[in-house]
Amino acid sequence: GPKVLQIPSHQIIDMGQMVTLNCDPVSNHLYFYWYKQILGQQMEFLVNFYNGKVMEKSKLFKDQFSVERPDGSYFTLKIQPTALEDSAVYFCASSLSLADTQYFGPGTRLLVL
Amino acid sequence: GQQVKQSSPSLTVQEGGISILNCDYENDMFDYFAWYKKYPDNSPTLLISVRSNVDKREDGRLTVFLNKSGKHFSLHITASQPEDTAVYLCAAGAQGGSAKLIFGEGTKLTVSS
Numbered sequence: 167g168p169k170v171l172q173i174p175s176h177q178i179i180d181m182g183q184m185v186t187l188n189c190d191p192v193s194n195h196l197y198f199y200w201y202k203q204i205l206g207q208q209m210e211f212l213v214n215f216y217n218g219k220v221m222e223k224s225k226l227f228k229d230q231f232s233v234e235r236p237d238g239s240y241f242t243l244k245i246q247p248t249a250l251e252d253s254a255v256y257f258c259a260s261s262l263s264l265a266d267t268q269y270f271g272p273g274t275r276l277l278v279l
Numbered sequence: 280g281q282q283v284k285q286s287s288p289s290l291t292v293q294e295g296g297i298s299i300l301n302c303d304y305e306n307d308m309f310d311y312f313a314w315y316k317k318y319p320d321n322s323p324t325l326l327i328s329v330r331s332n333v334d335k336r337e338d339g340r341l342t343v344f345l346n347k348s349g350k351h352f353s354l355h356i357t358a359s360q361p362e363d364t365a366v367y368l369c370a371a372g373a374q375g376g377s378a379k380l381i382f383g384e385g386t387k388l389t390v391s392s
Contacts (some may be wrong), residue, residue, distance in 0.1 A: 236345040
C-alpha cells in the first residue's frame with residue numbers, strides 16, 4: 167500500500183535546542199497531519215495542513231511548534247525551542263482528501279534531555 | 280475528556296477463535312469509525328473503516344459493527360491467527376471538519392497457537 171516515510175526514526179536533543187522532524191507523504195496526497203504519542207498514552211492530533219496553510223491545530227500544538235511543506239518537498243514539524251515534555255513519538259500522516267484514508271508513517275521517536 | 284476509549288488494554292485469544300475488540304466514544308458528531316493495526320516500531324495501518332450511515336461492514340475475516348445509539352463500535356476477527364498479534368487502535372472522526380482522528384489507547388491482541 168501507499169507509504170509515508172519519516173526521517174529520522176530517532177532523535178535525541180538537548181532541551182532548548184531546535185529540532186525538525188521530516189515527513190515524506192504519499193506522492194499525490196494533499197492533506198498532511200501530525201500526531202503525538204507520549205509513552206503509555208494514546209496518539210493525539212496536533213495539526214493538519216492543506217494548500218500551504220494550517221487547517222486546525224489542537225491545544226498540544228504550542229507556539230514553539232511550526233509546520234510547513236516548501237515547494238512539495240518534505241512536510242516538516244519544527245519545534246523551537248524544545249522542552250522536556252516534547253519527548254514523544256511523532257507520527258505523520260497524509261490523505262488524498264478529508265474523506266479519504268489517512269496513511270501513517272512509522273513515527274519519529276524524539277527524546278529531549 | 281477522553282472522547283474515544285478502549286477499555287481492554289489486552290486480550291488473548293486461541294488460534295482459530297474470534298477476537299472481539301471494543302471501542303466506546305462520546306462525541307455525537309463522529310461519523311467515521313476506523314480500526315488501525317500497529318506493529319511494534321511500525322506505522323499504524325488502516326484495517327477497516329465505516330461511516331455512520333451503515334452499522335456493519337465486512338472485509339474478509341474482519342467485521343466492524345457500529346452501534347450509534349450506544350456510541351460503541353467493535354472489530355471482530357474470525358479465524359484468528361498468530362500473525363494477528365498486534366496492538367489495535369480504534370479511531371473516530373467527524374469527516375465534515377478537518378478530518379482529525381481521535382484515537383483510543385489501544386488493545387494488545389495476542390493470538391496463541
